[in-house]
Amino acid sequence: MGVDDITRNNVILMVFCLTISIVEIEVSADASESLVSLQSDFWDWRMRNNPTSSTYDGMYKYNDLMEEYSLEEFQTKRNKTLDFLARLYEIEQDDLDIHEKVNFDILKDTLETFTEGNLWAEYGALSPISFITGIQLFGGPSFAPSATRGDFENYIARLYAVQKQVDGIKSLGRRAISLNRTLHNVSMTKVPEQIDEKIFDRPENSSYYSPFGDFLDNSHVTNDSDRTYIRNRGKEAVLAYMNAFRDLKNFIVNEYMPNTRKEYGVYAWDPSNEYYKACLKWHLSFDMTPADVHDVGLKEVDRITKEMHKIMSSLGFEGTVAAFFASLEDDSRFYTNDTVKILKAYNDTVFKRINPVLENYFRDIPDIPLNIEAASYDGLGGGYSSASETSPGVFSINLFRPLEVPLFETMVLSLHEANPGHHLQNSFSLRADLPDFRKNPILSFADVPNWFPIYSAYMEGWGLYSEYLGEEMGMYKDGYEMMGRYSYEILRASRLVVDTGLHYMRWTREEAILYLQNHTALAGGSAANEIDRYITWPGQACAYKLGEIKIKELRQRAERELGDKFDLKEFHYQILANGGMPMSVLERIVNSWIDTTKQSKPTSGSPCLVFGHTLVSVYCFISILFSIISI
Ligand SMILES: *[C@@H]1O[C@H](CO)[C@@H](O)[C@H](O)[C@H]1NC(C)=O
Ligand SMILES: *[C@@H]1O[C@H](CO)[C@@H](O)[C@H](O)[C@H]1NC(C)=O
Ligand SMILES: *[C@@H]1O[C@H](CO)[C@@H](O)[C@H](O)[C@H]1NC(C)=O
Numbered sequence: 001m002g003v004d005d006i007t008r009n010n011v012i013l014m015v016f017c018l019t020i021s022i023v024e025i026e027v028s029a030d031a032s033e034s035l036v037s038l039q040s041d042f043w044d045w046r047m048r049n050n051p052t053s054s055t056y057d058g059m060y061k062y063n064d065l066m067e068e069y070s071l072e073e074f075q076t077k078r079n080k081t082l083d084f085l086a087r088l089y090e091i092e093q094d095d096l097d098i099h100e101k102v103n104f105d106i107l108k109d110t111l112e113t114f115t116e117g118n119l120w121a122e123y124g125a126l127s128p129i130s131f132i133t134g135i136q137l138f139g140g141p142s143f144a145p146s147a148t149r150g151d152f153e154n155y156i157a158r159l160y161a162v163q164k165q166v167d168g169i170k171s172l173g174r175r176a177i178s179l180n181r182t183l184h185n186v187s188m189t190k191v192p193e194q195i196d197e198k199i200f201d202r203p204e205n206s207s208y209y210s211p212f213g214d215f216l217d218n219s220h221v222t223n224d225s226d227r228t229y230i231r232n233r234g235k236e237a238v239l240a241y242m243n244a245f246r247d248l249k250n251f252i253v254n255e256y257m258p259n260t261r262k263e264y265g266v267y268a269w270d271p272s273n274e275y276y277k278a279c280l281k282w283h284l285s286f287d288m289t290p291a292d293v294h295d296v297g298l299k300e301v302d303r304i305t306k307e308m309h310k311i312m313s314s315l316g317f318e319g320t321v322a323a324f325f326a327s328l329e330d331d332s333r334f335y336t337n338d339t340v341k342i343l344k345a346y347n348d349t350v351f352k353r354i355n356p357v358l359e360n361y362f363r364d365i366p367d368i369p370l371n372i373e374a375a376s377y378d379g380l381g382g383g384y385s386s387a388s389e390t391s392p393g394v395f396s397i398n399l400f401r402p403l404e405v406p407l408f409e410t411m412v413l414s415l416h417e418a419n420p421g422h423h424l425q426n427s428f429s430l431r432a433d434l435p436d437f438r439k440n441p442i443l444s445f446a447d448v449p450n451w452f453p454i455y456s457a458y459m460e461g462w463g464l465y466s467e468y469l470g471e472e473m474g475m476y477k478d479g480y481e482m483m484g485r486y487s488y489e490i491l492r493a494s495r496l497v498v499d500t501g502l503h504y505m506r507w508t509r510e511e512a513i514l515y516l517q518n519h520t521a522l523a524g525g526s527a528a529n530e531i532d533r534y535i536t537w538p539g540q541a542c543a544y545k546l547g548e549i550k551i552k553e554l555r556q557r558a559e560r561e562l563g564d565k566f567d568l569k570e571f572h573y574q575i576l577a578n579g580g581m582p583m584s585v586l587e588r589i590v591n592s593w594i595d596t597t598k599q600s601k602p603t604s605g606s607p608c609l610v611f612g613h614t615l616v617s618v619y620c621f622i623s624i625l626f627s628i629i630s631i
């Protein structure tokens, strides 16, 4: 068969497939309409319940509302979620196309994860304030663009609503105290000073007053007496807002902190460990026992430590991992105070070293711009903010203390945050044109497992897999960069050990800190900070390593089953093309891809060419829809 014949056949078969697809779509109209309207109602309801996220996501109809905190809310949300589930179960799944089926499965998982987790509502969700979560840190009254009279009115309503939030938080906290289900004091010690940052002697000194300054003068409100009126009411509203925070601080310091739990782990709330298991499951999106998590952690730490020692010997260093990193501290090859130089190193790493080889490992790479910048606030070491239709993705590096930013970590951090890590992942999900409820995850780790899932194992598992893939891509240029890579990996592996250590095996905070110091590059203060995070958010830190292991398992299975037909670019495409999802759905997608590929002839470009009559309809459908998704 000549090339032309193949092409012609291809065209004929594609037309054939398309016809079948269209027929299928017509048949499935009811089911897909029901799904679309359910997705949209669900999203609107979530925006109504998370009005500050709604403003951020560009939906402005809830601009006068704030998130609510109350026991009754747990019930209301449960009832509403059960209603949504009932609607979902009525949809005839067989009538959905493969793309819709993925959305269906993810919506089902989203709703079911909430209803399962909601059974544990009166646990962590009773304590929405800690040093890493809460209204003193995020989700304050936000201001919508346009600045009309109505925008100022909405903003004033939001400032007043903070007292209602505080009243709710107090009633939840009192419930936690009465049930002996409070957080440990280490989760709270920094909170009073965080609250203090919201309180000023005069309203004009609060950043929450700033919209009533120049911004008001330049707004659509042009009448002077109206402006004065709004400004005076703004002052009163900011005063009320600050008073609400005084009230919150008083409650935290005088009622909550004296009643914090004595035990570090959440076994204190539930000695059967079912609560901890529910937290793990929520973060992982699959079941795994704490004992297994712990064992995997120990094995991984052991394996990585051995790798690190091999590299250290090859660099002529004798001693512990901690001693190795300490020996680099004064080395001008790895540390500089010059932030421009560090930023350029990151820029060159991404644009000159990584990007040119990406196309050997990925196909149909979306062309979404990426900026590399110094972080604007002193948070994590590095971060990625998603690109949108209108703005580029941003890889930000914390340069507040440049002498603590080792240049041997440049490669591993770039692989994780930029490419092929979160930026590439985000680029694919932008192109996948996901329904809103999948596009804009709303985070609230304090509420876990009484919350809708955000699929950390998929997101962060991919980030860590990207660090690994960098090795296959030949990105780490020497032993020092490899040590940077392993120092990142061993931290994620150690988290499995210490998270289960604290919450399941009843370790003390000191044991956990020592474990991190013994096995990772983290020194005193930062190790303690990490451990306090794990004490506060049970299970969260386990998503990274276990997600990566799951992705590697899927790849190994595909390689084993497909042999010569295994195509790495195609595998990566299967993982990325549909955006964030639970690992069970990802597994189903990979398995069905394995089955399809197995049955194809080794030389065929498209499965459509080679299938018998009955299979053609099914598989062409897949390939067409995947290409619709990917354009
Ligand atoms: C939730 O539904 C249950 C059972 O139908 C009902 O008893 C309860 O009052 C509802 N709660 C709320 C807050 O809507
Ligand atoms: C909480 O702990 C106190 C002191 O240990 C105990 O007296 C009380 O019964 C506990 N309350 C509950 C609801 O378990
Ligand atoms: C507080 O605001 C007043 C009036 O706007 C201003 O004079 C003063 O400098 C501010 N104080 C601080 C600490 O910013």
Ligand SMILES: *[C@@H]1O[C@H](CO)[C@@H](O)[C@H](O)[C@H]1NC(C)=O
Binding pocket: 223, 224, 225, 226
């Ligand atoms: C400004 O607004 C006030 C009160 O809303 C109104 O009485 C007054 O006539 C307005 N002035 C102008 C110049 O429009």
Ligand SMILES: *[C@@H]1O[C@H](CO)[C@@H](O)[C@H](O)[C@H]1NC(C)=O
Binding pocket: 185, 189, 257, 258, 259, 260
């Ligand atoms: C909690 O920490 C604060 C500040 O570090 C301390 O003053 C307080 O005594 C501690 N309370 C408990 C119950 O440990």
Ligand SMILES: *[C@@H]1O[C@H](CO)[C@@H](O)[C@H](O)[C@H]1NC(C)=O
Binding pocket: 337
């Ligand atoms: C690093 O740079 C900062 C800002 O330019 C400067 O204040 C600081 O003294 C420098 N530190 C060292 C150790 O050179």
Ligand SMILES: *[C@@H]1O[C@H](CO)[C@@H](O)[C@H](O)[C@H]1NC(C)=O
Binding pocket: 343, 344, 347, 348, 351
């Ligand atoms: C980063 O790299 C891009 C693309 O090569 C270039 O346009 C930009 O000027 C560089 N920025 C810095 C700070 O080096």
Ligand SMILES: *[C@@H]1O[C@H](CO)[C@@H](O)[C@H](O)[C@H]1NC(C)=O
Binding pocket: 511, 512, 514, 515, 518
């Ligand atoms: C940390 O290392 C010290 C010294 O090697 C050892 O005694 C201790 O058991 C280790 N602790 C943990 C938690 O690994």
